[in-house]
Amino acid sequence: MNRKIALLVILLVVACVLPFVASSYRTFQFTLVMVYAIALLGLNILTGYNGQISLGHGAFYAMGAYCTAILMDKLGMPYWATVPIAGAVCLVVGFLFGLPALRLEGLYLALATFALGVAMPQLLKYKALEHWTGGVQGIVIAKPEAPFGLPINADQWLYFFTLLVTVIMFVLGWNLLRGRVGRALIAIRDHHIAAEAMGVNNALYKSLAFGVSAMYTGIAGALGAIAVQFVAPDSFTIFLSIVLLVGIVIGGLASISGALYGALFIQFVPNIADEVSKAAPWAIFGIFMILFVYLMPTGVAGAVRILLARTVRKAHNHAANLKEETP
């Protein structure tokens, strides 16, 4: 446990130093990594822990992004105030969407969410909403400057703001998943009848999982919109939903740290693929994906866990050997 805390502290220190050594552009990329990490954690709560497959989480991401953009652009709200509102809106919508979706199991739920993901860009272009959404043209929003006269640039400030939100969301997520709720979610995933027999309210927990998951993704969307300074229907195609699903599988299902690995993967691997081949970047991306899945069947988080366990065991053995030699 101490070792874990030490690792976390190191990670946090590295995260705090990063924007001062990396360029603005890299800082911006790492901001996006954290944004994706929040979204992936959200999706992981639903899919990894609760076993409900969603192919439409890009829709919640879009919803969060649009909430922020509209509140900032039309109502002149400060950016930080829009993030919790975006989360709340997605929580409610996600919960409500989860209610009827409860009757759908496995692949049927995947299809229902897929429909949501496909429909979202077109809904955003809908005439009646155009006054708010800006139609195909989307909404351009201003970039927040660092407050209180802090001597850092806008990219660095946004990075720290996102870091703060990320830490809060991860602590909340960890707190939620390690206790009763987490056990209930996993029990439903593993055997819902047994869970029901043990007194877990399946319907409530499944809807809640959906709502919380949507809230995480919505908050990620809100932060993403602030970082990119622009939202448009073309930003949130069905591809986004699929990429998020790829992220949690590569990162590690039912793992909190997996969200971070998955985010690094979906942020950087497409760029590497593009540099390897202009003609078929997605083929290269596919090769990377297959490699990851074959070499790390439990995701990057699983592989890291095994590696850590091995080194710990080795260290133990080593210590034991030393003891035997010294009497």
Added chain:
Amino acid sequence: MIRLLVTLLVLALAAPVVQAQKKYDPGASDTEIRIGNTNPYSGPASAYGTIGKAIAAYFKMVNDQGGINGRKINFISYDDGYSPPKTVEMVRKLVEQDQVLFVFQTLGTPSNTAIQKYMNTRKVPQLHVATGATKWNDPKNNPWTMGWQPNYQTEAQVYARHILQTKPDAKIGILFQNDDYGKDYVKGLKDGLGDKAKSMIVAEVSYEVTDPTVDSQIVQLQAAGANVFFNVTTPKFAAQAIRKAYDIGWKPVHYLNNVSFSVGSVLTPAGLEKSVGLITTAYFKDPTDKRWADDTAVKQWETFMKKYYPDGNLADSFNMYAYSVAITLHQVLRQAGSDLTRENIMRQAASMKDFRVDTLLPRILINTSKDDYAPIEAVQLQRFNGKQWELFGDVITAGH
């Protein structure tokens, strides 16, 4: 000895003078000019990807011929998959990490909208963007952004002028896609008609990209008694509209926007016999048009394609488009000489005087000024004869 000393002295004196004439911003040096670009090489709009490849091939040719003013062009192009957030990321990479002098031909209206603020705050030129929206011609508010192709409003004004000249009693029915692009065209037509817009336009109906067909809209326009049909639709809907109008026996003078002029993907599915008489505009030479089979410029383009872009499709007009826009940039850089600052690039791009690109239609010239960021403002009308488009009338420049 004295001669050597004098020579050295002269050199020493001359050196700072030469140095002073050369001015560089990031991305330019004695040997290189770095240019950034984003294109959808993957994703739903990847048909446009050939534009980026053809431009890269063009600058490879330029480099083989010694570069521009002795400098090699380093054309760095990234895939954005037609996704605006990706465009933002890639353009930031180009500007901040690769340190390009400017970006050129970034493709797509939403993608360019997403980066416009960034480019103008950073004061990095966003040159000759690959979209027809009218908003790129706004030097007052966005002095670092410039378009290239004739914009939608310009094109619509040309139709308006033709209507006023040939059919003063026109009753116009408009069908348009309900988005920026569609509205741009409608605004252009109304501006072009001026005071007569109110009396001439008898019906205005729109459709959503999500609609399955536009059949009912066509019936509506016919019922309104329109004898001129202004068809502002993307390829799939254009084909439907052409077919439906013919099938219900409606025979208006039919203006089709340039967006859907493709014989292969619009007129053939609609039915070539049903497309006879359609009027649209053109501004560059269509490589499949037999009229240009012996044209020197088109021949040169073919030679270029075969040598530098052998995978490229010779029937794809996007490759001709890319070649033409690259020639325009070539001229901008030639004009800029050794003053390769971002400010001067923009100044040169905004001071083109009667520049002629031979792959554009005859007599179309490129003109810009510090108040006019629309390089191509002239087009020519063409009519479909059942087999191919036939140019007619003069080159028309939209009025301001």
